[in-house]
Amino acid sequence: MEGKDISIYIHIPFCVRKCNYCDFNSLVPPSEDTVFFYTDALIREIKSRGELLSDRHLVSVYIGGGTPSFIPSSCIGRILDLISSYITIDDDTEITLESNPGTLNEMKIKDYVSFGINRVSLGLQSAVEEELKILGRIHSFEDFKENYDKLYWGGIDNINVDIMTSIPLQTPESLIKTLDEVIKLEPKHISAYSLIIEQNTPFYDKLRYGLLPLPSEEESYYIYKLSQEYLVSRNYARYEISNYSLEPGCSKNTGGKDYRCVHNPRYWDRGDYLGFGVSAASLMGDHRFTNTADLNEYASDPGQILSEDLMLGQKDAMAEFMFLGLRKTEGIRCADFKECFDVDIDKVYGRVMRYQIDRGFARTDGKDEEKRFCLTDTGLDYSNIVMSEYLLDP
Amino acid sequence: MKIEQDHIRNFCIIAHIDHGKSTLADRILEKTGLLTEREMQDQVLDNMDLERERGITIKSQAVRTVYTAKNGEEYVFNLIDTPGHVDFNYEVSRSLAACDGAVLVVDASQGVEAQTLANVYLALDHDLDVFPVLNKIDLASSDPDRVAEEIEDVIGIEALDAPRISAKAGIGIEDVLESIVLKIPAPTGSPDKPLKCLIFDSLYDPYKGVIVFIRIFDGVIRPGERIRFMANGMEEEVAEAGYFGAGRFIPCDELSAGMVGYFTATIKDVREARVGDTVTSAITPCPEALPGYKKVNPMVYCGVYPADTRDYPNLRDALEKLQLNDASLTFEPETSLARGFGFRCGFLGLLHLDIITERLEREYDLDLVTTAPGVVYRVYKTDGAMIELTNPSNLPEPSEIDYMEEPVVSAEIMVSTEYLGAIIGLCQERRGIQTGMEYLEETRVLLKYDLPLNEIIYDFFDALKSRSRGYASFDYELKGYVRSELVKLDILINKEYVDALSFIVFKDSAYARGSRMCEKLKGEIPRHLFEIPIQAAVGGKIIARETVKAVRKDVLAKCYGGDISRKKKLLEKQKEGKKKMRQIGSVEVPKEAFLSVLKLDDE
Numbered sequence: 003m004e005g006k007d008i009s010i011y012i013h014i015p016f017c018v019r020k021c022n023y024c025d026f027n028s029l030v031p032p033s034e035d036t037v038f039f040y041t042d043a044l045i046r047e048i049k050s051r052g053e054l055l056s057d058r059h060l061v062s063v064y065i066g067g068g069t070p071s072f073i074p075s076s077c078i079g080r081i082l083d084l085i086s087s088y089i090t091i092d093d094d095t096e097i098t099l100e101s102n103p104g105t106l107n108e109m110k111i112k113d114y115v116s117f118g119i120n121r122v123s124l125g126l127q128s129a130v131e132e133e134l135k136i137l138g139r140i141h142s143f144e145d146f147k148e149n150y151d152k153l154y155w156g157g158i159d160n161i162n163v164d165i166m167t168s169i170p171l172q173t174p175e176s177l178i179k180t181l182d183e184v185i186k187l188e189p190k191h192i193s194a195y196s197l198i199i200e201q202n203t204p205f206y207d208k209l210r211y212g213l214l215p216l217p218s219e220e221e222s223y224y225i226y227k228l229s230q231e232y233l234v235s236r237n238y239a240r241y242e243i244s245n246y247s248l249e250p251g252c253s254k255n256t257g258g259k260d261y262r263c264v265h266n267p268r269y270w271d272r273g274d275y276l277g278f279g280v281s282a283a284s285l286m287g288d289h290r291f292t293n294t295a296d297l298n299e300y301a302s303d304p305g306q307i308l309s310e311d312l313m314l315g316q317k318d319a320m321a322e323f324m325f326l327g328l329r330k331t332e333g334i335r336c337a338d339f340k341e342c343f344d345v346d347i348d349k350v351y352g353r354v355m356r357y358q359i360d361r362g363f364a365r366t367d368g369k370d371e372e373k374r375f376c377l378t379d380t381g382l383d384y385s386n387i388v389m390s391e392y393l394l395d396p
Numbered sequence: 397m398k399i400e401q402d403h404i405r406n407f408c409i410i411a412h413i414d415h416g417k418s419t420l421a422d423r424i425l426e427k428t429g430l431l432t433e434r435e436m437q438d439q440v441l442d443n444m445d446l447e448r449e450r451g452i453t454i455k456s457q458a459v460r461t462v463y464t465a466k467n468g469e470e471y472v473f474n475l476i477d478t479p480g481h482v483d484f485n486y487e488v489s490r491s492l493a494a495c496d497g498a499v500l501v502v503d504a505s506q507g508v509e510a511q512t513l514a515n516v517y518l519a520l521d522h523d524l525d526v527f528p529v530l531n532k533i534d535l536a537s538s539d540p541d542r543v544a545e546e547i548e549d550v551i552g553i554e555a556l557d558a559p560r561i562s563a564k565a566g567i568g569i570e571d572v573l574e575s576i577v578l579k580i581p582a583p584t585g586s587p588d589k590p591l592k593c594l595i596f597d598s599l600y601d602p603y604k605g606v607i608v609f610i611r612i613f614d615g616v617i618r619p620g621e622r623i624r625f626m627a628n629g630m631e632e633e634v635a636e637a638g639y640f641g642a643g644r645f646i647p648c649d650e651l652s653a654g655m656v657g658y659f660t661a662t663i664k665d666v667r668e669a670r671v672g673d674t675v676t677s678a679i680t681p682c683p684e685a686l687p688g689y690k691k692v693n694p695m696v697y698c699g700v701y702p703a704d705t706r707d708y709p710n711l712r713d714a715l716e717k718l719q720l721n722d723a724s725l726t727f728e729p730e731t732s733l734a735r736g737f738g739f740r741c742g743f744l745g746l747l748h749l750d751i752i753t754e755r756l757e758r759e760y761d762l763d764l765v766t767t768a769p770g771v772v773y774r775v776y777k778t779d780g781a782m783i784e785l786t787n788p789s790n791l792p793e794p795s796e797i798d799y800m801e802e803p804v805v806s807a808e809i810m811v812s813t814e815y816l817g818a819i820i821g822l823c824q825e826r827r828g829i830q831t832g833m834e835y836l837e838e839t840r841v842l843l844k845y846d847l848p849l850n851e852i853i854y855d856f857f858d859a860l861k862s863r864s865r866g867y868a869s870f871d872y873e874l875k876g877y878v879r880s881e882l883v884k885l886d887i888l889i890n891k892e893y894v895d896a897l898s899f900i901v902f903k904d905s906a907y908a909r910g911s912r913m914c915e916k917l918k919g920e921i922p923r924h925l926f927e928i929p930i931q932a933a934v935g936g937k938i939i940a941r942e943t944v945k946a947v948r949k950d951v952l953a954k955c956y957g958g959d960i961s962r963k964k965k966l967l968e969k970q971k972e973g974k975k976k977m978r979q980i981g982s983v984e985v986p987k988e989a990f991l992s993v994l995k996l997d998d999e
Binding site: 011195196198219220222223226243244266269270275277281282283284285290292310318321322325326329382383384385386387389390391392393 | 971
């Protein structure tokens with residue numbers, strides 16, 4: 003009998019340099035020893051939690067960061083090797099590695115393929131050199147294209163490309179240029195994020211001093227909508243707020259397959275996942291726990307020092323079900339809610355749902371068992387406001 | 397200890413704000429041994445947190461202490477603290493009625509100020525013997541000779557032999573104590589006559605019920621005795637009588653003529669023991685009551701609403717309790733389209749309003765929304781009727797109005813010549829009419845103005861302070877009503893008329909005020925998913941407009957495993973923010989927006 007589904011996230015907090023907008027848990031490692039030292043810590047953590055993987059069915063592994071492609075591929079190999087000693091990794095298991103252009107080469111790609119990695123996410127952000135420069139990216143558009151081709155011909159053809167909107171200096175024309183260049187390559191998946199200026203980043207300080215040539219709010223909104231419409235018109239289906247996949251059947255390239263990411267929707271569907279590494283978060287049932295964000299603290303006793311460790315109550319779980327599920331354009335299936343919580347969704351959220359439908363923020367699809375509830379495009383634009391209405395008073 | 401009546405001194409300390417009244421009171425208590433230094437908490441008499449924070453006295457307080465004078469005899473001092481602010485003249489007058497004399501504290505560098513005068517006149521009205529004390533002589537800028545002369549010239553009381561002290565540094569306190577013994581008369585009255593005492597304050601205590609503060613003029617009060625409140629004829633049995641320790645009540649066997657103290661009975665209803673009433677014996681009542689206090693009418697009105705409509709009964713209870721200790725607070729139920737159920741409350745002034753609302757929020761844990769404060773207008777209708785208008789929403793149709801009158805105060809402003817021009821300018825802007833100008837000395841002027849009350853209730857104090865760098869002082873009293881060109885200014889948010897934001901203004905000020913209000917509101921109302929026009933209108937005609945632009949998007953681009961808790965916090969914040977909003981049509985308006993329009997000149 004096959005066990006319950008589980009996914010694994012592995013955090014590699016190292017980069018060649020930190021981008022100007024980045025507030026993720028990442029750093030430039032002082033020496034290669036730091037990387038090996040960290041890999042050892044990861045190995046210890048996986049060993050200490052390995053029994054949680056037994057009798058489970060592994061659907062996906064995501065190696066994110068930071069820039070996992072930046073560290074020696076042998077480190078990645080050690081980790082995946084150890085995981086496979088606890089749980090079966092089969093051909094259907096999606097294994098994604100995050101990478102940045104300029105950090106990949108044929109040797110690494112060959113290794114990745116041999117480890118079973120079958121999907122790579124490439125952080126491009128923009129095809130316009132000035133925009134890459136102001137973001138503080140390490141690569142040119144040419145570097146990206148070269149890396150992309152190497153991946154493709156090296157045997158990894160399931161590739162995601164990250165692009166960004168609301169970049170300083172960006173115009174509708176420059177966005178179209180980026181999109182055109184990317185679409186030409188026919189990647190299976192595109193993520194389009196709008197830039198958010200976070201505190202404790204160089205961008206934040208620049209903005210405060212009025213030195214960041216951001217598009218105006220109106221332009222920014224226009225660019226954001228343009229990215230959505232343009233991608234959809236080029237056969238990229240928007241399946242989540244920022245994620246698009248090549249429509250099956252639109253190109254010989256897809257072979258009729260659905261290229262939506264397997265791993266990320268696990269978060270929105272509240273599936274079980276284990277996160278390994280500094281600041282990595284896990285959800286097992288309603289138990290959410292997150293490793294410390296302090297690298298030294300993490301390494302001192304990997305997986306034991308937590309920044310968050312809580313059992314979600316039913317109300318919290320319900321709210322999460324809604325505000326995560328509604329990120330997907332297909333929304334949530336009402337019967338799933340009942341299955342999860344043993345109560346009709348209408349009883350808990352009927353009023354809010356009807357109110358949002360009336361205001362044009364949401365709609366229902368299908369009937370009876372297949373009835374779904376999802377946000378409209380407008381609802382997605384204002385999703386913070388809309389989703390906050392699903393929080394329940396304790 | 398048997399207390400001889402001629403060894404009692406009942407007195408208060410009066411002063412302009414910041415001249416050192418509370419510090420002197422503390423020194424007196426310390427020197428007379430009521431407080432050891434360890435027990436000294438800064439400004440013992442200012443009980444409420446609010447009083448200590450703002451450095452002002454709101455409630456009257458009383459304390460008893462014993463002083464051994466240089467002649468070797470012991471004197472009982474009853475010190476009754478009084479509020480210093482013009483808004484609280486009513487409370488001052490209550491406290492004064494319990495005293496036989498007053499110590500006038502004057503800052504030896506600043507000299508006589510507007511409230512110094514007002515308080516002295518009040519004390520003299522109550523037939524109190526007043527003697528001055530020159531404070532802050534340790535300051536380099538002090539000039540006690542000049543100030544003593546000024547006191548004699550301006551007030552006309554002897555000041556050349558006034559004690560020269562520093563309450564802060566503890567200099568000259570003995571002098572003050574001796575002067576109290578020598579210059580303040582002992583109380584008169586006979587313990588053998590029927591009981592006659594004045595209620596000068598009261599306090600609600602959850603365990604003892606109402607604690608009644610009294611000054612006994614004749615007779616003796618003892619536990620077990622039946623007493624009568626002369627205003628309403630209510631009879632009660634005294635449960636406890638006593639005097640005031642430092643911050644506590646000390647029971648005793650009896651209080652006799654000339655003494656100050658308190659008693660409790662089983663009084664539960666706050667309205668039974670009205671301040672100003674006379675208490676007498678139920679068995680052998682005195683023939684007539686003491687003269688009560690001048691009934692003071694509220695000058696400023698505003699609507700007070702609970703932010704959460706379910707708090708309405710709690711708000712009513714809280715107002716009733718506050719009214720027990722503050723007879724000048726009035727309130728009656730009112731409903732507003734935007735606010736729901738609340739009360740229209742009357743206050744003595746803007747500070748009084750501020751303090752009451754703050755006490756309601758702090759001490760009674762209520763979340764309130766208040767409307768723009770206004771004065772009482774007289775509206776003469778074409779049918780000959782006159783209505784007193786406390787709520788702008790009730791203004792009749794323009795066609796029904798013959799003319800309107802507004803209250804005017806006569807104000808006295810003391811200012812140094814340096815800022816004379818600026819202050820005259822301010823008074824003119826506020827539609828003031830000068831009625832007098834006197835040079836008190838070469839560099840100090842007493843200005844007299846008639847000013848519409850409406851023009852001074854919002855921010856006149858602040859403007860006066862800032863234009864004179866804090867060197868002007870101000871006092872006023874209601875003079876009467878005069879005819880005026882007035883209009884109702886309405887505010888519309890997203891085309892919805894907001895009754896809580898309407899108010900009556902002088903016709904020629906409507907445009908400026910309306911524009912400022914729209915501007916202010918624009919800064920306070922968060923952006924919505926749609927554009928929100930904010931308009932000011934007079935008689936249906938729009939005179940000013942601002943627009944709150946629409947939000948285009950509000951979305952978190954990334955939400956993966958590590959982001960979920962953060963995302964939830966973000967959504968919670970969003971939801972919390974929304975709870976604090978008041979719904980006006982489809983627009984959510986934060987509570988602060990209603991307050992912000994009251995303070996239009998704060999930048």
